[in-house]
Amino acid sequence: MDLDSFRWLLTDDGQALLAKATALVAEGGPELHVQAELRSTAAAEQVAAALTQVELREHAVAKLGEGAHRLYFTRDGLEQCTRWPVARHRAGRMKAYGARTLIDLGCGIGGDLIAAASEGIICAGVDADPLRVAVAEANLAALGLPGAVQVADATEVDHSGFDLAFADPARRSGAGRTFRAEDWTPPWSFVEALLRRDACVKVAPGIPHALVPDGVEAEWVSDGGDVKEAALWSGRTATVARRATVIAAGGLATLTDEDDPGPEAVGTRDVGTFLYEPDGAVIRAGLVTAVAAGVGGGLLDPHIAYVTADGSFRTPFARGYRVLEELPYREKQLKAALRERDIGILTIKKRGVDVSPDQLRKRLAPTGDAEATIVLTRVGDRGICLLVQPF
Numbered sequence: 001m002d003l004d005s006f007r008w009l010l011t012d013d014g015q016a017l018l019a020k021a022t023a024l025v026a027e028g029g030p031e032l033h034v035q036a037e038l039r040s041t042a043a044a045e046q047v048a049a050a051l052t053q054v055e056l057r058e059h060a061v062a063k064l065g066e067g068a069h070r071l072y073f074t075r076d077g078l079e080q081c082t083r084w085p086v087a088r089h090r091a092g093r094m095k096a097y098g099a100r101t102l103i104d105l106g107c108g109i110g111g112d113l114i115a116a117a118s119e120g121i122i123c124a125g126v127d128a129d130p131l132r133v134a135v136a137e138a139n140l141a142a143l144g145l146p147g148a149v150q151v152a153d154a155t156e157v158d159h160s161g162f163d164l165a166f167a168d169p170a171r172r173s174g175a176g177r178t179f180r181a182e183d184w185t186p187p188w189s190f191v192e193a194l195l196r197r198d199a200c201v202k203v204a205p206g207i208p209h210a211l212v213p214d215g216v217e218a219e220w221v222s223d224g225g226d227v228k229e230a231a232l233w234s235g236r237t238a239t240v241a242r243r244a245t246v247i248a249a250g251g252l253a254t255l256t257d258e259d260d261p262g263p264e265a266v267g268t269r270d271v272g273t274f275l276y277e278p279d280g281a282v283i284r285a286g287l288v289t290a291v292a293a294g295v296g297g298g299l300l301d302p303h304i305a306y307v308t309a310d311g312s313f314r315t316p317f318a319r320g321y322r323v324l325e326e327l328p329y330r331e332k333q334l335k336a337a338l339r340e341r342d343i344g345i346l347t348i349k350k351r352g353v354d355v356s357p358d359q360l361r362k363r364l365a366p367t368g369d370a371e372a373t374i375v376l377t378r379v380g381d382r383g384i385c386l387l388v389q390p391f
Helices: 003-009 012-027 031-039 044-064 066-070 075-080 084-096 111-118 130-142 188-194 280-284 288-294 331-340 357-364
Strands: 101-105 122-127 148-151 164-167 199-203 217-223 226-234 242-248 251-256 274-278 298-301 304-309 318-327 343-350 370-379 382-390
Touching (some): 003 044, 003 130, 012 031, 012 044, 031 044, 044 066, 044 075, 084 111, 084 199, 084 217, 084 226, 084 242, 101 111, 111 122, 111 130, 122 130, 164 188, 188 199, 226 280, 251 288, 274 280, 274 288, 280 288, 288 298, 288 304, 304 370, 318 331, 318 370, 331 357, 343 357
Parallel strands (some): 101 122, 122 148, 164 199, 217 242
Antiparallel strands (some): 199 226, 242 251, 274 304, 274 318
8 A cells, every 4th residue: 555545545535435345345245346346436556455454454453452443554554553452551651650742753653652642642753654654643633632743764853852752663674573673773772872861662572681771661561461562661761670561351460670589589499289370571571580479489490480389379470270280291101191081172381391282282192071281391400290270
Protein backbone atom coordinates (compact mmCIF):
# COMPACT_ATOMS: atom_id res chain seq x y z
CA MET A 1 0.00 0.00 0.00
CA ASP A 2 1.45 3.37 -1.02
CA LEU A 3 0.73 6.80 0.43
CA ASP A 4 -1.65 7.87 -2.36
CA SER A 5 -3.75 4.71 -2.01
CA PHE A 6 -3.98 5.17 1.75
CA ARG A 7 -4.99 8.82 1.46
CA TRP A 8 -7.68 7.83 -1.04
CA LEU A 9 -8.90 5.23 1.45
CA LEU A 10 -9.69 8.07 3.89
CA THR A 11 -12.02 9.80 1.40
CA ASP A 12 -15.76 9.19 1.38
CA ASP A 13 -15.40 6.84 -1.61
CA GLY A 14 -12.52 5.05 0.09
CA GLN A 15 -14.47 4.60 3.32
CA ALA A 16 -17.41 3.20 1.37
CA LEU A 17 -15.11 0.71 -0.37
CA LEU A 18 -13.51 -0.27 2.95
CA ALA A 19 -16.93 -0.87 4.52
CA LYS A 20 -18.01 -2.99 1.55
CA ALA A 21 -14.75 -4.98 1.65
CA THR A 22 -15.20 -5.60 5.36
CA ALA A 23 -18.72 -6.89 4.84
CA LEU A 24 -17.81 -9.15 1.92
CA VAL A 25 -14.87 -10.70 3.75
CA ALA A 26 -17.05 -11.28 6.82
CA GLU A 27 -19.53 -13.18 4.65
CA GLY A 28 -16.76 -15.66 3.90
CA GLY A 29 -17.09 -15.76 0.14
CA PRO A 30 -14.27 -16.87 -2.19
CA GLU A 31 -11.38 -14.39 -2.36
CA LEU A 32 -11.57 -14.06 -6.14
CA HIS A 33 -15.29 -13.32 -5.92
CA VAL A 34 -14.69 -10.60 -3.32
CA GLN A 35 -11.98 -9.01 -5.44
CA ALA A 36 -14.10 -9.12 -8.58
CA GLU A 37 -17.06 -7.46 -6.89
CA LEU A 38 -14.90 -4.70 -5.41
CA ARG A 39 -13.11 -4.08 -8.71
CA SER A 40 -16.43 -3.34 -10.34
CA THR A 41 -16.44 -0.02 -8.47
CA ALA A 42 -12.75 0.78 -7.79
CA ALA A 43 -9.27 0.50 -9.26
CA ALA A 44 -7.10 -2.53 -8.52
CA GLU A 45 -4.69 -0.63 -6.24
CA GLN A 46 -7.60 0.84 -4.28
CA VAL A 47 -9.17 -2.59 -3.82
CA ALA A 48 -5.81 -3.96 -2.71
CA ALA A 49 -5.48 -1.16 -0.14
CA ALA A 50 -8.97 -1.83 1.25
CA LEU A 51 -8.47 -5.59 1.49
CA THR A 52 -5.08 -5.09 3.12
CA GLN A 53 -6.72 -3.01 5.84
CA VAL A 54 -9.43 -5.64 6.40
CA GLU A 55 -6.76 -8.34 6.75
CA LEU A 56 -4.48 -6.30 9.04
CA ARG A 57 -7.37 -5.20 11.26
CA GLU A 58 -8.28 -8.83 11.83
CA HIS A 59 -4.67 -9.70 12.70
CA ALA A 60 -4.44 -6.66 14.97
CA VAL A 61 -7.27 -7.78 17.24
CA ALA A 62 -4.92 -10.14 19.09
CA LYS A 63 -2.65 -7.20 19.94
CA LEU A 64 -5.07 -4.32 20.30
CA GLY A 65 -8.49 -5.81 21.01
CA GLU A 66 -11.71 -5.18 19.14
CA GLY A 67 -10.83 -1.49 18.83
CA ALA A 68 -8.42 -2.53 16.07
CA HIS A 69 -11.36 -2.62 13.64
CA ARG A 70 -11.45 1.20 13.79
CA LEU A 71 -7.74 1.68 13.13
CA TYR A 72 -5.38 1.58 10.14
CA PHE A 73 -2.17 -0.36 9.72
CA THR A 74 0.86 -1.15 7.64
CA ARG A 75 2.35 -4.63 7.87
CA ASP A 76 5.62 -3.57 9.45
CA GLY A 77 3.83 -1.01 11.62
CA LEU A 78 1.53 -3.68 13.05
CA GLU A 79 4.48 -5.99 13.70
CA GLN A 80 6.29 -3.32 15.72
CA CYS A 81 3.17 -1.95 17.41
CA THR A 82 2.99 -2.49 21.18
CA ARG A 83 0.26 -4.75 22.54
CA TRP A 84 -2.51 -2.61 23.97
CA PRO A 85 -2.31 -3.79 27.63
CA VAL A 86 1.45 -3.10 27.60
CA ALA A 87 1.08 0.30 25.92
CA ARG A 88 -1.66 1.25 28.37
CA HIS A 89 0.54 0.24 31.32
CA ARG A 90 3.43 2.30 30.01
CA ALA A 91 1.22 5.33 29.41
CA GLY A 92 -0.11 4.98 32.95
CA ARG A 93 3.45 5.06 34.29
CA MET A 94 4.17 8.17 32.24
CA LYS A 95 1.14 9.91 33.67
CA ALA A 96 1.98 8.78 37.21
CA TYR A 97 5.41 10.36 36.89
CA GLY A 98 3.78 13.67 36.04
CA ALA A 99 4.38 13.82 32.30
CA ARG A 100 2.04 16.38 30.77
CA THR A 101 3.68 16.43 27.33
CA LEU A 102 5.30 13.61 25.37
CA ILE A 103 7.21 13.33 22.12
CA ASP A 104 7.32 9.95 20.40
CA LEU A 105 10.56 9.78 18.40
CA GLY A 106 9.65 7.21 15.77
CA CYS A 107 5.92 6.90 16.34
CA GLY A 108 5.21 4.32 13.65
CA ILE A 109 1.46 3.88 13.18
CA GLY A 110 0.76 5.62 16.49
CA GLY A 111 0.01 2.83 18.97
CA ASP A 112 1.92 4.41 21.86
CA LEU A 113 0.65 7.88 20.91
CA ILE A 114 -2.90 6.57 21.24
CA ALA A 115 -2.19 5.08 24.67
CA ALA A 116 -0.55 8.25 25.97
CA ALA A 117 -3.20 10.55 24.52
CA SER A 118 -5.87 8.34 26.12
CA GLU A 119 -4.26 9.17 29.48
CA GLY A 120 -4.64 12.89 28.80
CA ILE A 121 -0.98 13.48 27.89
CA ILE A 122 -0.39 16.07 25.17
CA CYS A 123 1.41 14.12 22.44
CA ALA A 124 3.50 14.78 19.37
CA GLY A 125 5.04 12.15 17.15
CA VAL A 126 7.63 12.06 14.39
CA ASP A 127 8.57 9.35 11.94
CA ALA A 128 10.77 9.27 8.85
CA ASP A 129 8.17 7.38 6.81
CA PRO A 130 5.38 9.55 5.32
CA LEU A 131 3.00 6.58 5.11
CA ARG A 132 3.39 5.68 8.79
CA VAL A 133 2.85 9.33 9.69
CA ALA A 134 -0.36 9.42 7.66
CA VAL A 135 -1.55 6.22 9.33
CA ALA A 136 -0.74 7.57 12.81
CA GLU A 137 -2.69 10.76 12.06
CA ALA A 138 -5.64 8.73 10.82
CA ASN A 139 -5.60 6.54 13.92
CA LEU A 140 -5.65 9.50 16.30
CA ALA A 141 -8.52 11.00 14.29
CA ALA A 142 -10.41 7.68 14.22
CA LEU A 143 -10.45 7.64 18.03
CA GLY A 144 -11.07 11.36 18.43
CA LEU A 145 -7.75 11.89 20.22
CA PRO A 146 -5.63 15.03 19.99
CA GLY A 147 -2.03 14.89 18.83
CA ALA A 148 0.35 16.19 16.19
CA VAL A 149 2.41 13.98 13.88
CA GLN A 150 4.93 14.98 11.25
CA VAL A 151 7.59 13.53 8.97
CA ALA A 152 11.03 14.05 10.51
CA ASP A 153 14.29 12.33 11.40
CA ALA A 154 14.02 11.46 15.10
CA THR A 155 17.74 12.04 15.61
CA GLU A 156 17.45 15.65 14.44
CA VAL A 157 14.35 16.72 16.38
CA ASP A 158 14.66 19.18 19.27
CA HIS A 159 12.72 17.47 22.05
CA SER A 160 13.87 19.64 24.93
CA GLY A 161 10.47 21.32 25.28
CA PHE A 162 8.67 18.08 26.19
CA ASP A 163 8.36 16.59 29.67
CA LEU A 164 9.17 13.13 28.42
CA ALA A 165 10.67 11.58 25.30
CA PHE A 166 9.75 8.10 24.11
CA ALA A 167 11.48 6.00 21.46
CA ASP A 168 10.90 2.56 20.03
CA PRO A 169 13.91 1.84 17.80
CA ALA A 170 13.28 -0.43 14.85
CA ARG A 171 15.19 -3.65 15.35
CA ARG A 172 15.45 -4.62 11.70
CA SER A 173 18.16 -4.10 9.13
CA GLY A 174 18.27 -4.93 5.43
CA ALA A 175 19.13 -8.50 6.41
CA GLY A 176 16.12 -8.88 8.72
CA ARG A 177 15.76 -8.75 12.50
CA THR A 178 18.93 -7.64 14.24
CA PHE A 179 20.12 -8.13 17.80
CA ARG A 180 22.98 -5.62 17.51
CA ALA A 181 21.98 -2.40 19.26
CA GLU A 182 24.07 -0.30 16.88
CA ASP A 183 22.01 -1.64 13.97
CA TRP A 184 18.79 -0.26 15.45
CA THR A 185 17.08 2.75 13.93
CA PRO A 186 17.75 5.12 15.66
CA PRO A 187 21.01 3.47 16.84
CA TRP A 188 22.05 2.69 20.39
CA SER A 189 24.25 5.80 20.54
CA PHE A 190 21.10 7.90 20.11
CA VAL A 191 19.32 5.87 22.78
CA GLU A 192 22.17 6.41 25.24
CA ALA A 193 22.03 10.15 24.69
CA LEU A 194 18.25 10.15 25.11
CA LEU A 195 18.52 8.26 28.40
CA ARG A 196 20.52 11.12 29.93
CA ARG A 197 17.19 12.97 30.33
CA ASP A 198 13.64 12.02 31.34
CA ALA A 199 12.87 9.35 28.77
CA CYS A 200 11.47 5.90 28.11
CA VAL A 201 12.83 3.60 25.42
CA LYS A 202 11.20 0.35 24.33
CA VAL A 203 13.79 -2.36 23.64
CA ALA A 204 13.88 -6.09 22.96
CA PRO A 205 13.39 -8.30 26.03
CA GLY A 206 16.73 -9.96 25.33
CA ILE A 207 18.68 -6.77 26.04
CA PRO A 208 21.80 -7.65 28.11
CA HIS A 209 21.80 -6.23 31.62
CA ALA A 210 25.31 -4.90 31.01
CA LEU A 211 24.02 -2.68 28.21
CA VAL A 212 21.65 -0.78 30.51
CA PRO A 213 23.33 2.50 31.58
CA ASP A 214 23.87 3.26 35.26
CA GLY A 215 20.91 4.98 36.88
CA VAL A 216 18.46 3.67 34.27
CA GLU A 217 15.59 1.38 35.27
CA ALA A 218 15.06 -1.70 33.11
CA GLU A 219 11.53 -3.06 33.17
CA TRP A 220 10.61 -6.39 31.57
CA VAL A 221 6.91 -6.82 30.79
CA SER A 222 4.92 -9.98 30.13
CA ASP A 223 1.34 -10.10 28.94
CA GLY A 224 -0.69 -13.26 29.27
CA GLY A 225 2.40 -15.25 30.22
CA ASP A 226 4.55 -14.13 27.27
CA VAL A 227 7.43 -11.68 27.63
CA LYS A 228 6.68 -8.92 25.15
CA GLU A 229 9.31 -6.25 25.68
CA ALA A 230 11.62 -4.38 27.96
CA ALA A 231 11.48 -0.66 28.62
CA LEU A 232 14.29 1.57 29.85
CA TRP A 233 13.23 4.43 32.14
CA SER A 234 15.59 7.30 32.87
CA GLY A 235 15.75 10.53 34.83
CA ARG A 236 12.91 11.03 37.29
CA THR A 237 11.00 8.08 35.80
CA ALA A 238 13.59 5.58 37.08
CA THR A 239 12.79 4.35 40.59
CA VAL A 240 14.65 1.00 40.82
CA ALA A 241 17.32 -0.82 38.86
CA ARG A 242 15.29 -3.83 37.65
CA ARG A 243 11.57 -4.48 37.49
CA ALA A 244 9.37 -7.34 36.28
CA THR A 245 5.79 -6.41 35.42
CA VAL A 246 3.26 -9.17 34.85
CA ILE A 247 -0.02 -8.35 33.11
CA ALA A 248 -2.79 -10.95 33.26
CA ALA A 249 -6.57 -11.13 33.09
CA GLY A 250 -6.78 -10.43 36.81
CA GLY A 251 -4.73 -7.25 36.65
CA LEU A 252 -1.11 -6.16 36.94
CA ALA A 253 1.64 -7.00 39.42
CA THR A 254 5.21 -5.79 39.68
CA LEU A 255 8.37 -7.10 41.34
CA THR A 256 11.63 -5.16 41.70
CA ASP A 257 15.21 -5.65 42.83
CA GLU A 258 14.19 -4.07 46.14
CA ASP A 259 12.11 -7.22 46.76
CA ASP A 260 15.10 -9.45 46.11
CA PRO A 261 17.23 -10.60 49.07
CA GLY A 262 19.75 -12.17 46.68
CA PRO A 263 20.91 -15.74 46.00
CA GLU A 264 22.96 -16.01 49.19
CA ALA A 265 19.91 -15.35 51.34
CA VAL A 266 17.72 -17.80 49.43
CA GLY A 267 20.19 -20.57 48.66
CA THR A 268 19.52 -23.96 47.10
CA ARG A 269 17.60 -26.89 48.55
CA ASP A 270 16.24 -30.33 47.77
CA VAL A 271 12.97 -30.78 45.92
CA GLY A 272 10.09 -29.80 48.17
CA THR A 273 6.36 -30.41 48.01
CA PHE A 274 5.86 -27.64 45.46
CA LEU A 275 7.67 -26.39 42.37
CA TYR A 276 7.39 -22.85 41.01
CA GLU A 277 8.13 -21.79 37.44
CA PRO A 278 8.82 -18.01 37.40
CA ASP A 279 7.23 -15.82 34.74
CA GLY A 280 9.50 -14.96 31.82
CA ALA A 281 9.62 -11.28 32.80
CA VAL A 282 10.86 -12.30 36.25
CA ILE A 283 13.58 -14.45 34.71
CA ARG A 284 14.69 -11.73 32.28
CA ALA A 285 14.84 -9.22 35.13
CA GLY A 286 17.01 -11.55 37.19
CA LEU A 287 14.48 -11.71 40.02
CA VAL A 288 14.01 -15.47 40.42
CA THR A 289 15.38 -15.32 43.96
CA ALA A 290 12.77 -12.68 44.78
CA VAL A 291 10.11 -15.25 43.87
CA ALA A 292 11.88 -17.83 46.00
CA ALA A 293 11.86 -15.46 48.97
CA GLY A 294 8.17 -14.72 48.39
CA VAL A 295 7.16 -18.38 48.63
CA GLY A 296 9.60 -19.21 51.43
CA GLY A 297 11.58 -21.52 49.18
CA GLY A 298 14.92 -21.95 47.50
CA LEU A 299 16.47 -22.77 44.14
CA LEU A 300 16.84 -26.29 42.82
CA ASP A 301 20.06 -25.19 41.14
CA PRO A 302 21.77 -21.79 41.36
CA HIS A 303 21.83 -21.47 37.57
CA ILE A 304 18.30 -22.66 36.69
CA ALA A 305 15.07 -20.70 37.13
CA TYR A 306 13.04 -23.21 39.12
CA VAL A 307 12.01 -22.56 42.72
CA THR A 308 10.93 -25.23 45.20
CA ALA A 309 9.17 -24.86 48.54
CA ASP A 310 7.13 -26.81 51.06
CA GLY A 311 4.28 -24.30 51.09
CA SER A 312 1.52 -23.69 48.56
CA PHE A 313 1.32 -20.07 47.39
CA ARG A 314 -0.63 -18.27 44.72
CA THR A 315 1.67 -15.72 43.12
CA PRO A 316 1.31 -13.75 39.87
CA PHE A 317 5.05 -14.10 39.35
CA ALA A 318 5.21 -17.88 38.93
CA ARG A 319 3.20 -20.91 37.90
CA GLY A 320 2.82 -23.39 40.76
CA TYR A 321 2.94 -27.19 40.67
CA ARG A 322 2.50 -29.86 43.34
CA VAL A 323 5.34 -32.37 43.11
CA LEU A 324 3.79 -35.85 43.04
CA GLU A 325 6.91 -37.95 42.66
CA GLU A 326 10.31 -38.17 41.00
CA LEU A 327 10.35 -40.35 37.88
CA PRO A 328 13.35 -41.93 36.15
CA TYR A 329 15.30 -39.45 34.04
CA ARG A 330 16.60 -42.00 31.56
CA GLU A 331 14.34 -42.32 28.55
CA LYS A 332 13.74 -46.09 28.56
CA GLN A 333 12.87 -46.20 32.25
CA LEU A 334 10.74 -43.04 31.94
CA LYS A 335 8.73 -44.62 29.12
CA ALA A 336 8.03 -47.61 31.31
CA ALA A 337 7.04 -45.41 34.25
CA LEU A 338 4.54 -43.51 32.11
CA ARG A 339 3.07 -46.78 30.85
CA GLU A 340 2.68 -48.05 34.41
CA ARG A 341 0.73 -44.90 35.30
CA ASP A 342 -1.49 -45.13 32.17
CA ILE A 343 -0.31 -41.67 31.05
CA GLY A 344 -1.21 -40.87 27.45
CA ILE A 345 -1.61 -37.08 27.35
CA LEU A 346 1.75 -35.66 28.34
CA THR A 347 2.91 -32.07 28.86
CA ILE A 348 6.70 -31.80 28.99
CA LYS A 349 8.34 -28.77 30.57
CA LYS A 350 12.10 -28.41 30.66
CA ARG A 351 14.80 -26.02 31.73
CA GLY A 352 18.56 -26.39 31.81
CA VAL A 353 18.64 -29.62 29.79
CA ASP A 354 19.15 -30.20 26.07
CA VAL A 355 15.82 -31.81 25.27
CA SER A 356 13.20 -31.13 22.61
CA PRO A 357 9.81 -31.76 24.28
CA ASP A 358 8.10 -32.55 20.96
CA GLN A 359 10.74 -35.04 19.88
CA LEU A 360 10.90 -36.64 23.32
CA ARG A 361 7.10 -37.03 23.42
CA LYS A 362 7.21 -38.89 20.11
CA ARG A 363 9.89 -41.26 21.40
CA LEU A 364 8.05 -41.86 24.67
CA ALA A 365 4.86 -42.57 22.68
CA PRO A 366 2.45 -42.33 25.65
CA THR A 367 -0.74 -44.29 25.01
CA GLY A 368 -2.77 -44.33 28.24
CA ASP A 369 -5.92 -42.47 29.25
CA ALA A 370 -4.46 -40.31 32.04
CA GLU A 371 -3.08 -36.79 31.61
CA ALA A 372 0.12 -35.63 33.27
CA THR A 373 2.87 -33.00 33.34
CA ILE A 374 6.54 -33.78 33.80
CA VAL A 375 9.39 -31.35 34.42
CA LEU A 376 12.86 -32.15 33.13
CA THR A 377 15.69 -30.17 34.67
CA ARG A 378 18.99 -30.69 36.41
CA VAL A 379 20.46 -30.28 39.86
CA GLY A 380 24.18 -29.72 39.53
CA ASP A 381 25.33 -32.28 36.96
CA ARG A 382 22.38 -34.64 37.56
CA GLY A 383 19.28 -34.67 35.41
CA ILE A 384 15.94 -35.15 37.17
CA CYS A 385 12.35 -35.74 36.06
CA LEU A 386 9.46 -34.66 38.28
CA LEU A 387 5.83 -35.68 37.89
CA VAL A 388 3.87 -32.57 38.85
CA GLN A 389 0.30 -31.31 39.01
CA PRO A 390 -0.49 -27.67 38.19
CA PHE A 391 -2.51 -25.75 40.77
